[in-house]
Amino acid sequence: MELYGRDLFSFCRFVTRDRQDAEELYQDTFLKLYESRERLYIDRNAKSFLMSVALNLYRNVRRKRSVRERIAGAAYSVEESGQELPDEGEGVEERVLSGETCRALREAVRRLPDRYRLPVLLYYMEELTQREIAGIMGLPEETVKTRLRRARAILRKDMEGQGYER
Numbered sequence: 072m073e074l075y076g077r078d079l080f081s082f083c084r085f086v087t088r089d090r091q092d093a094e095e096l097y098q099d100t101f102l103k104l105y106e107s108r109e110r111l112y113i114d115r116n117a118k119s120f121l122m123s124v125a126l127n128l129y130r131n132v133r134r135k136r137s138v139r140e141r142i143a144g145a146a147y148s149v150e151e152s153g154q155e156l157p158d159e160g161e162g163v164e165e166r167v168l169s170g171e172t173c174r175a176l177r178e179a180v181r182r183l184p185d186r187y188r189l190p191v192l193l194y195y196m197e198e199l200t201q202r203e204i205a206g207i208m209g210l211p212e213e214t215v216k217t218r219l220r221r222a223r224a225i226l227r228k229d230m231e232g233q234g235y236e237r
Contacts, residue, residue, distance in 0.1 A: 072101060075118045078197060082122055085192045086129050088181055096132075100125040119199060123207035126189065133185075172235060179229045187222035190215050 079100060083093040103124055180191055193204045201219070205212040 075121050078118060079121050079125060082192065082197055083125055083129075085180075085196060086126070086189065096125055096129055099128050103128065116203060118197070119203045119207055122193060122197060122199070126207055175233055175235060176226070176230065179226050179233075182229070183222055183225060187218050187225065190218045191222045191226075194219055 076097075080093065080097045083096040083100070084090065087093045087096055100121060104121075180188060183191065189208065190204050193199045193207065194201070199207070201212055201215045204210075205215045208215065
């Protein structure tokens, strides 16, 4: 928790798009690790392992919500929180100069479908390699590369449509 807790919470916050859901996912991730501690053996990147546990838990919740929506017709969808995430580690000048662009880009990333948004978050926010992302998401590395490329194209088109240049 001490080493990767902050990174994991940040990842959960971007994935769920809601602070309360992020806190729940964060806690569930560490609870899952605690419950399986006897049979747990992490021989590789612990951060990647944490992210994959969180991602799998997130997918399970989404799957359950989807089933509920189909069966009951109720709206259990994740809502946009509308809260701005803090820009940590930036100087005042950078915030003033790029604040609007960063907010627009963050919103564009939030609008991406999960299949593109998750690899973007893992690659750019968590700074994982494409190979690590492939392992976390259970996809071939080429699929991750393709999704990142397509996500960049969607983001570029979205940002240019809003009047931002490259």
